[in-house]
Amino acid sequence: xxxxxxLSGNYLQNHLSTTEMRQQLLNQTIKDFGVEPWQVNTxxxxxxxxxxxxxxxxxxxxxxxxxxxxPNIIYRIDLNEKRVRELLNNPDQDAIGGLTKMVxxxxxxxxxxxxxxxxxxxx
Numbered sequence: 374x375x376x377x378x379x380l381s382g383n384y385l386q387n388h389l390s391t392t393e394m395r396q397q398l399l400n401q402t403i404k405d406f407g408v409e410p411w412q413v414n415t416x417x418x419x420x421x422x423x424x425x426x427x428x429x430x431x432x433x434x435x436x437x438x439x440x441x442x443x444p445n446i447i448y449r450i451d452l453n454e455k456r457v458r459e460l461l462n463n464p465d466q467d468a469i470g471g472l473t474k475m476v477x478x479x480x481x482x483x484x485x486x487x488x489x490x491x492x493x494x495x496x
Contacts, residue, residue: 389481395420397484405449405480406431421477429473436469450479 389398395415402424403410411427413420435442447457452475460471488494 389485392416394484394488397488398480399424401484402428402476402480406446407449425473425477428476429469432472432476433469450476451483452476452479 389395392415399411399413399415406428408431411424413423413427417423435446447454452472456475457472460466460468460475485494
């Protein structure tokens with residue numbers, strides 16, 4: 374998976390591609406979902422695809438088995454509730470797939486901006 378288009382500038386992509394940033398992304402995502410750590414290798418060339426799959430399967434399990442947890446997770450990740458509702462109410466779309474992309478995009482932004490505000494990344 375490529376980085377979202379508006380985050381795909383060479384400068385940002387270089388930062389999100391480092392092992393340290395990948396680890397931060399993985400940790401942030403696990404924290405926001407409140408799940409046991411996923412076994413995703415941050416040094417893998419396929420890191421973003423692996424992380425996307427973990428998010429997808431976790432969301433699928435939540436929606437199918439514990440849907441009452443979804444609003445809390447959406448709140449913790451800070452997703453746009455209107456976009457989430459549109460996704461979930463559209464029977465023609467893969468709601469879990471769309472939600473997965475929203476989660477991954479938001480988590481990447483959180484990690485990037487956290488590093489910008491802490492002075493680790495200069496923009």
